[in-house]
Amino acid sequence: MLGSPLKLTDRTALAARFRAVRAETERLCAPLAIEDYQLQSMPDCSPPKWHLAHTTWFFETFVLAEHVPDFRPFHPQFGYLFNSYYDALGDRWPRSDRGLLSRPTVSEVTAYRRNTDERTIALITAADDQTLNTFAPLVELGLNHEQQHQELLLTDLKHAFGLNPLRPVYTAPTEIVPRGTAPVLRWESHAPGVRQIGHQCEGFAFDNEGPAHNAYVNGFEIASRLVSAGEFLGFVEAGGYDRPEYWLSDGWAARQRYNWTAPLYWERNGLAWSVFTLCGMRALDPVEPVCHISYYEADAYARWAGARLPTEVEWEIEARQWEVNGNFLDSNRLHPVNDEGAFYGNVWVWTSSPYTAYPGYRPAPGAVGEYNGKFMCNQMVLRGGSCVTPFGHVRPTYRNFFPPDARWQFSGLRLAKDAPA
Numbered sequence: 001m002l003g004s005p006l007k008l009t010d011r012t013a014l015a016a017r018f019r020a021v022r023a024e025t026e027r028l029c030a031p032l033a034i035e036d037y038q039l040q041s042m043p044d045c046s047p048p049k050w051h052l053a054h055t056t057w058f059f060e061t062f063v064l065a066e067h068v069p070d071f072r073p074f075h076p077q078f079g080y081l082f083n084s085y086y087d088a089l090g091d092r093w094p095r096s097d098r099g100l101l102s103r104p105t106v107s108e109v110t111a112y113r114r115n116t117d118e119r120t121i122a123l124i125t126a127a128d129d130q131t132l133n134t135f136a137p138l139v140e141l142g143l144n145h146e147q148q149h150q151e152l153l154l155t156d157l158k159h160a161f162g163l164n165p166l167r168p169v170y171t172a173p174t175e176i177v178p179r180g181t182a183p184v185l186r187w188e189s190h191a192p193g194v195r196q197i198g199h200q201c202e203g204f205a206f207d208n209e210g211p212a213h214n215a216y217v218n219g220f221e222i223a224s225r226l227v228s229a230g231e232f233l234g235f236v237e238a239g240g241y242d243r244p245e246y247w248l249s250d251g252w253a254a255r256q257r258y259n260w261t262a263p264l265y266w267e268r269n270g271l272a273w274s275v276f277t278l279c280g281m282r283a284l285d286p287v288e289p290v291c292h293i294s295y296y297e298a299d300a301y302a303r304w305a306g307a308r309l310p311t312e313v314e315w316e317i318e319a320r321q322w323e324v325n326g327n328f329l330d331s332n333r334l335h336p337v338n339d340e341g342a343f344y345g346n347v348w349v350w351t352s353s354p355y356t357a358y359p360g361y362r363p364a365p366g367a368v369g370e371y372n373g374k375f376m377c378n379q380m381v382l383r384g385g386s387c388v389t390p391f392g393h394v395r396p397t398y399r400n401f402f403p404p405d406a407r408w409q410f411s412g413l414r415l416a417k418d419a420p421a
Contacts, residue, residue: 014136015124021143022117025055025150031171037106040099041163045156045408050082050098053109055146056116057082061089062368063142064119067135074112088367140204147393154278154334154388159408162265162276170278182287183340186224189419190317192217197316198358199397208372209397211360215313219419222310222318226346227301227413230286233273235301236262246303251296254405264292264407278334289336289346289412295380295404298350298413310416312353312381312399319343319383319396328391336387336410347412348382348400355379355401379403386410
């Protein structure tokens with residue numbers, strides 16, 4: 001979780017990285033109107049203002065409170081309002097009611113961020129070497145935590161905007177030229193055998209990415225590209241959402257309960273399909289990767305296509321052969337594109353693997369140990385990053401996880417199948 005110990009010569013670099021990540025969150029909020037900061041469209045989403053405050057609370061709670069002499073919180077009730085799920089730290093405001101917090105105001109949350117930033121930079125600058133090496137891994141954890149919330153801020157905002165009949169535009173689109181055809185799908189073959197997976201090198205990793213361990217895999221094949229929107233449209237038009245034989249039992253129940261008939265944000269007008277994006281409505285490009293589908297929809301499509309979803313071990317084996325590049329947040333496209341030659345980015349890939357602990361996993365002691373381990377139940381693993389994931393935040397070992405019916409994340413699929421006998 002905390003990566004390798006910070007080198008003492010990296011004090012300046014840590015301060016610079018802290019400033020850059022914190023500034024990026026505020027850059028993402030720059031297009032918002034003041035009314036947008038309060039939006040919460042469902043319990044799984046949070047208002048932009050809450051994201052700004054919660055990421056600040058993380059540094060105040062885990063870095064400043066533990067290492068600043070005579071520490072006093074910025075506000076005595078902010079710990080209650082902006083704690084997310086850390087039971088060891090006490091009671092908290094209900095997640096489903098975050099949109100009701102009109103106070104503190106945006107300006108008060110901004111002041112909270114400024115105060116916490118100043119105190120954190122002062123601590124990084126003035127701490128003795130031993131103290132610096134004690135809290136620097138927590139600063140790095142907090143920065144990676146904030147990058148997760150940068151992605152959540154955009155996915156949550158898109159969900160709220162997508163429910164608005166006015167179809168608000170978050171930002172002007174970066175020009176995307178549709179490709180005429182999708183790249184030819186190839187099957188990358190892997191022989192059976194034992195492979196080592198999990199984080200095993202220097203640099204930051206969340207605790208759920210390790211320990212590195214051996215895993216046996218049967219021979220398998222994995223698709224060279226993501227499933228396209230046009231290919232998924234074939235499933236839709238073939239009545240895939242009305243044929244229970246392709247669906248898991250829980251998936252079919254979810255499809256009926258939520259009345260799913262197509263991926264989230266797809267809209268049909270006569271024979272034409274359009275899709276809502278953070279840059280507004282646009283015609284559905286059949287070549288771009290399909291996006292905003294649940295695990296259940298991904299699994300149903302794979303069955304219909306005569307394939308299956310990869311396990312997370314299979315995905316990581318193939319991913320290690322690729323450079324980490326692709327369409328990430330830094331491209332400012334904020335939407336999947338046909339990105340031939342890139343294995344990462346565009347959409348998080350659903351795997352068939354449940355989110356559980358690796359052999360030998362132990363959560364960190366104290367409240368910070370609640371970061372990942374407590375969620376290892378009833379969730380599925382996704383891999384690879386998306387078009388709103390910050391570049392540099394993704395690794396071959398990165399394990400994202402969501403409930404199988406989640407659709408508001410930028411989630412898609414890549415096919416796999418067993419190797420021929």
